[in-house]
Structures are given as C-alpha cells and as structure tokens.
Amino acid sequence: MSKAHELHQEAVVIDGHCDTILSVMTRGSWFGSRSRDFFERDEDGHIDLPRLLEGGITCQVMALYIEPQYKPAASARRCLEMLDAFYSLLDQSEQFVMATKVQDILDAKAGGKVAGLLSIEGGEAIEGSLSALRNFYRLGVRAMGLTWNQRNDLADGVGEKSAKSGLTDLGISVVKEMEKLGMLVDVSHLSESSFWGVHEVADRPYIASHSNAQALASHPRNLTDKQIEALASKGGVIGVVFCPPFVDDDRENVTLSRVCDHIDHIKKVAGIDHVGLGSDFDGFGVSPGSPQVMKDVSEMPKLTEELLRRGYTEEEVKKVLGGNWLRVYKEVIG
Numbered sequence: 153m154s155k156a157h158e159l160h161q162e163a164v165v166i167d168g169h170c171d172t173i174l175s176v177m178t179r180g181s182w183f184g185s186r187s188r189d190f191f192e193r194d195e196d197g198h199i200d201l202p203r204l205l206e207g208g209i210t211c212q213v214m215a216l217y218i219e220p221q222y223k224p225a226a227s228a229r230r231c232l233e234m235l236d237a238f239y240s241l242l243d244q245s246e247q248f249v250m251a252t253k254v255q256d257i258l259d260a261k262a263g264g265k266v267a268g269l270l271s272i273e274g275g276e277a278i279e280g281s282l283s284a285l286r287n288f289y290r291l292g293v294r295a296m297g298l299t300w301n302q303r304n305d306l307a308d309g310v311g312e313k314s315a316k317s318g319l320t321d322l323g324i325s326v327v328k329e330m331e332k333l334g335m336l337v338d339v340s341h342l343s344e345s346s347f348w349g350v351h352e353v354a355d356r357p358y359i360a361s362h363s364n365a366q367a368l369a370s371h372p373r374n375l376t377d378k379q380i381e382a383l384a385s386k387g388g389v390i391g392v393v394f395c396p397p398f399v400d401d402d403r404e405n406v407t408l409s410r411v412c413d414h415i416d417h418i419k420k421v422a423g424i425d426h427v428g429l430g431s432d433f434d435g436f437g438v439s440p441g442s443p444q445v446m447k448d449v450s451e452m453p454k455l456t457e458e459l460l461r462r463g464y465t466e467e468e469v470k471k472v473l474g475g476n477w478l479r480v481y482k483e484v485i486g
C-alpha cells in the first residue's frame with residue numbers, strides 16, 4: 153500500500169457537504185425523477201454507501217436542502233420529509249449511522265462504518281420558529297445554513313444583490329439559539345453583508361461548509377481573503393468545494409490540483425487549521441467529457457496523494473481530511 157493510501161485509510165475523513173438525500177428521494181429532486189439506491193454502487197451521481205466506503209469517508213455531512221418550490225409555506229414539512237428519508241436509510245443498514253456528536257464519528261471510524269451528520273440548507277426550514285429549530289436539533293440536526301441563495305426572514309442569500317442587509321432580529325435570535333443548542337452556523341450561501349452580520353454576533357466558531365477562495369475563482373459564493381481571515385479568527389473551518397464554477401473561472405482549469413490550490417490559499421491566508429473538505433457532491437452535475445475534480449467520492453484518496461505531493465506533512469493532511477472539522481465539531485456540538 154502506498155504511503156498516501158495508508159495515511160488516507162488511517163485518517164478520519166469528513167466531507168462537509170453533499171446533496172445525496174435529494175438523490176435518494178423519489179420526488180422533488182431537481183436532478184430528475186430517477187432516485188438512486190443509497191446502498192447499491194451506482195455510476196450516476198457522486199455518493200452512495202459503497203462509494204463512501206471506497207473513498208475512505210468516515211463522516212458525510214448530509215444537507216436537508218429546501219428546494220425553492222417548497223418555500224416559504226411548506227419548508228418545515230419538506231425538511232421533515234428529508235429527515236424521514238435520512239432516517240429510513242439508517243433503518244436499512246448497520247453500516248450507516250447517525251452522528252450527533254464527535255464520539256459518534258470516532259465510533260464509526262473504529263467500527264468501519266460511515267456516519268451521516270445532518271445539516272439544514274436554508275433557514276426557511278424553521279419557518280421563523282425557535283421551537284421548530286429546537287425540534288430539528290432534537291431530531292439530530294447539528295448545523296444550519298441561514299439561507300440558500302435567496303433572501304429570507306433571517307438573512308440575505310448570495311443571490312440578493314440590492315438589500316445589503318446583515319441579519320434580521322430573528323436571524324440574530326436564531327444564531328444565538330443555535331450557539332446555545334450546540335449547532336454550527338453555516339455561512340456558505342450568505343450574501344457578503346449577511347456574512348459580516350453573522351461574524352459580528354457569533355460568539356462561537358462558525359463554518360463555511362462548501363465555499364472556495366475568491367482570490368482564485370470569482371464565484372460570489374467563494375470567500376474573500378478578509379472573510380477567510382475573519383472566519384478563522386473565530387476558530388471556524390472552510391470546506392473546499394468541487395463544483396466546477398467555484399474551482400476556476402475557466403472550466404478547462406477545473407482539476408483536483410486546482411482544488412488543492414484553494415487549500416494552499418486558505419492555508420496561506422488563515423493557517424492550516426481552518427481548511428477542510430465540502431465537496432457538494434450530488435449537488436451539481438458535470439456534462440460528459442468536461443473537466444472535473446474527481447469522478448465521485450470513491451476517488452477521494454487522490455486528494456491525499458496530491459497534498460503529500462505538494463509537501464504537506466502527514467499531520468497537515470489529516471487536518472484537511474477531517475481533523476479540522478473534528479476540532480470545530482468538538483467545540484460547538486460536543
């Protein structure tokens with residue numbers, strides 16, 4: 153076994169974001185009507201349990217993504233439907249377990265299992281209710297992005313170009329309640345002004361589960377160096393994303409190496425303790441033959457190879473693969 157392979161096998165590997173729950177649901181998916189079987193190895197899409205195991209993933213964060221057609225009035229119902237789909241995956245296999253604390257992730261590693269950690273993508277899901285937020289926490293949700301791309305009653309998403317708002321009063325209450333509960337506030341889809349709104353009120357580390365560096369690719373969801381520094385100053389982590397427009401403005405330059413340039417950049421700006429993985433697998437498609445970061449999650453060991461090739465120490469590689477996520481999870485969710 154190569155050194156890279158051995159290191160990858162040994163490491164706790166955490167991917168901070170995917171949209172796979174949508175892919176295994178039968179209705180409502182924007183990826184067409186075919187739902188995939190999570191327990192069968194497929195060539196379509198990026199993630200299923202066999203490919204998570206091949207890719208050496210210890211913990212996969214799974215988004216409960218509220219699609220626009222459910223907003224605002226049916227957002228909580230839709231989130232509950234997605235939770236039901238996740239729980240039904242748990243019912244079908246001993247090898248896939250839920251993580252609600254760091255120990256669950258470590259136990260999964262020790263037992264050769266894959267843990268799923270739940271994150272809401274779009275604060276519409278709580279329909280303005282702190283009680284609903286607390287109930288989602290009770291059901292196992294440990295992170296939430298306050299918005300997707302639209303503006304909502306908590307904050308502005310990145311698609312809101314004009315308002316330039318921070319957080320609403322309700323948004324501030326939600327951040328405070330999440331910190332009290334032990335939930336991670338995810339800024340990945342926020343507008344820049346709302347990002348600074350979170351930064352101002354956050355007492356705990358907050359995260360960007362799937363964003364890259366704007367210095368290398370101009371996508372508005374990527375973070376400026378100032379944002380990267382600010383997030384790191386509170387102890388947070390940025391998960392680098394593999395979705396092509398976030399990787400490089402020129403689609404021809406979309407490669408695994410280019411993703412590692414983002415890791416290098418975040419390391420340079422904020423230090424090695426603030427960068428992790430946030431693939432966004434099953435949240436995007438790549439047309440056949442187009443350049444891509446990797447075919448699917450089974451190829452994740454290639455990232456370890458590339459980081460070692462670039463001179464990262466074993467300790468640094470382990471931090472990027474999952475150690476940094478573990479640190480921030482320990483601090484916030486316990």
Ligand SMILES: [Zn+2]
Pocket residue numbers: 273341362435
């Ligand atoms: Zn997203």
